[in-house]
Amino acid sequence: MATLTLLLQILLGVAALGTLTSTIFLGLTIAGAIRFHRDARKAKAALPALDAMPAVSVLKPVHGAEAQLKENLESFFQQDYPAYEILIAADEADDAALPIAREVSARYPNIPCRILVTGKTPWLNPPAYSFYRMTEVAAHEILVTSDSDVEVAPNYLHEVVAPLLDAKTGMVTCVYRGKNVTGWWSGMTAIGMSVEMTAGVLVANILEGINFGLGPTIAVKKDAVAKIGGYETLGEYFANDYAIGNLIDKAGYRVVLSHHIIDHVVSQKNFRQMWRSQLRWATSTRHSRPKGHFGSGLIFAIPFGILGFAAAAPLGRIDLGWLLFGAACANRALESWSIGWGIVRDPVALQRPWFYPIRDLLGFFVWVASYLAAGAEWRSSSYKLSRDKIVVRTNRKKA
Numbered sequence: 214m215a216t217l218t219l220l221l222q223i224l225l226g227v228a229a230l231g232t233l234t235s236t237i238f239l240g241l242t243i244a245g246a247i248r249f250h251r252d253a254r255k256a257k258a259a260l261p262a263l264d265a266m267p268a269v270s271v272l273k274p275v276h277g278a279e280a281q282l283k284e285n286l287e288s289f290f291q292q293d294y295p296a297y298e299i300l301i302a303a304d305e306a307d308d309a310a311l312p313i314a315r316e317v318s319a320r321y322p323n324i325p326c327r328i329l330v331t332g333k334t335p336w337l338n339p340p341a342y343s344f345y346r347m348t349e350v351a352a353h354e355i356l357v358t359s360d361s362d363v364e365v366a367p368n369y370l371h372e373v374v375a376p377l378l379d380a381k382t383g384m385v386t387c388v389y390r391g392k393n394v395t396g397w398w399s400g401m402t403a404i405g406m407s408v409e410m411t412a413g414v415l416v417a418n419i420l421e422g423i424n425f426g427l428g429p430t431i432a433v434k435k436d437a438v439a440k441i442g443g444y445e446t447l448g449e450y451f452a453n454d455y456a457i458g459n460l461i462d463k464a465g466y467r468v469v470l471s472h473h474i475i476d477h478v479v480s481q482k483n484f485r486q487m488w489r490s491q492l493r494w495a496t497s498t499r500h501s502r503p504k505g506h507f508g509s510g511l512i513f514a515i516p517f518g519i520l521g522f523a524a525a526a527p528l529g530r531i532d533l534g535w536l537l538f539g540a541a542c543a544n545r546a547l548e549s550w551s552i553g554w555g556i557v558r559d560p561v562a563l564q565r566p567w568f569y570p571i572r573d574l575l576g577f578f579v580w581v582a583s584y585l586a587a588g589a590e591w592r593s594s595s596y597k598l599s600r601d602k603i604v605v606r607t608n609r610k611k612a
Contacts, residue, residue, distance in 0.1 A: 217527075224524035228537055231517030232544075238416065238512040239544050245415025246556055253472030260375055268296035269374055269432075270351035274343040275303050275310035275361045276592065280394050280480035282313050285364045290321040294370040297357075298325040300347040304339070306330045310361065325352075336448035337603040339594075340428075345444035348435070357432045364392065364476040365430075372473040373432050383437030383466025384458055386427045388414050389477040390557040398487040399479040400561070404549075404572045405491070406477055407559035412552045413509070414470065423470045424462035425502075428454035429477050433461070440464045449602050451589060452501045456601065474557050488579075489590055495583035501601040506583070513577040514541040515570050545570040 271289055275282070289299055301314045311328060318326040327350065334342035344358055355377055357370065376385045388411045391403025417423065431454060438444065441460040450456035458468045481487040499506045518541025525534030549569035553562020561568060588597045594606050 221524045221528050224520055225528065225530075225533075228517045228521030228524060231511060232514070232521065232537055232540055234511040235514035235517060235541070235544055238412075239514075239548055241416045241419065242412040242548055243551055245412070245419045246551055248419055249415055249470075249472070249556060252470075256372075256375070256472045260372065261378060263293070263295055263371060265378075266295055266371060266374060267355055267378075268298075268353045269294075269355040269357050269370060270347075270353040271297055271299045271370075272344055272347040272351065272356055272358045273299060273301045273361060274340055274347075275301055275314060276308065278309040278313060279362055279478075281364065281478050282310060282361060283317060285361060285478060286314060286317045287320075288365045288367075288369075289359075290317060290324050290326075291367055292365075292370045293367040294374075297370060298327070298352055300327050300329065300351060302329040302331050302343045302347050304331055304333055304343075336445075337596075337606050338448050338450060338453050339592075341444050341447040341450070341453045345448070348438070348444060351435075354435045355432065356435060356438070357430070359430045359475075360428060360477075362478045362480075363389075363429045364478060366473075366475075369473060369475065373430060373471050376469040376471065377432060377434060379467070381467045382469050383434055383440075383461045383464070384426065385432040385469045385471050386423065386425075386454075386458060387430050387471035387473050387475060388427065388557060389429050389475045390559045392476040392478045393561070394478055395480045395482055398484050399481040400568070401572050401575055402481055402487055402490060403477075403479045404553065404559070404561055404569050405576060406479070407557050407562055408549050408553040408569050409572070409576055411556055412548060415552070415556070417505075418470055423468045424459055425468070426454040426456075426458035430471075430475055431457065432471075433457070434466075437461050437464065437466050440466075450501075451596055451598055451603050452497045452601060455497075455501045491575075491579045492582055492586060493589045493591055495579045496586045496589045496598070499583045500598045503600075506580075510577075510580055513573055513580070514544040515574040516577040517541060519574075542570050545573045 303311050314328055331343055331346040336342040373385055376382050391406030393400040393403040441464050447453040447456055462468050518538040521537030522534035546566040549562045549566055553559045588595055594608055596603050596606050
């Protein structure tokens, strides 16, 4: 009995520590949100006139007829921007995304657009190879790369490209709002994007600055890419979005977090698709930012609240158990409101404050699983990783 009591007391202490660390993190996220709003006001006040903006090349890799692909692509053809071209690339000529891309392009003959077929990539990282091939034919010195599952507002290019007018700035990236277009499981991913991902970026911004990229959108100067060795250098990294920002920062350029928010469309139809997607991101982060990823185990709140309740009840401290659990729920609800709504304006974060606490518990299990995963999966390939680089990529059969 004494041993059991001691064990429960230890677990209660762990729960109290986790509640403290997650509360500290919440304070940092709110500080990060305040800085973000302050920087956004300054950026909007200093936004150059449209006629002062340089021409840019938008690079869009596509793969299959993804959910809302037509709307996503069309949003890039509807930019309120003086001069830009769009390059769209697929691996194979029969890719189901290409007819959709041609249909959308045909409706906007005033926007220069080229559609490329790159062939199967000889590189370990397919997106890096796709960007490399598009860069070869890009007409302009500023490249704006974005994923095919991204939808943007008409002022997107204006606001994302503007910081690159500063000679010291080499790259711009931005946070994003998860847009659920399927159901419950994709909603779990979407709210994680809006709250958990954004909170992590805002805290990184106040603690160390932005020295990484976020894949859904990266705007970069060609000379900055050339200085790090070109996209060829990124071909061996799994998280090429993180790597390009990190390398450009080390090359002496400034990496800027834009105040612009984009939509990241999520369409995972079942638990398996959602889990594989979450686990891939977590495994990638474990390899690219090992110390930060390990420390992120202390920023979850709900697991510590549950642990506190489970440990306090048998000790006759049910009041303390409810206090720890209630504090955890309040923590995540406040983070959902202040970040999910206050920063990226995700209506789910405002209207369903109970939704993110569930995602927080799921996120903890994904974090644990990331340390058990032997590699990562993306599309039709499996990857073995060593630190932040790909050791080998193998094709796997479709499920």
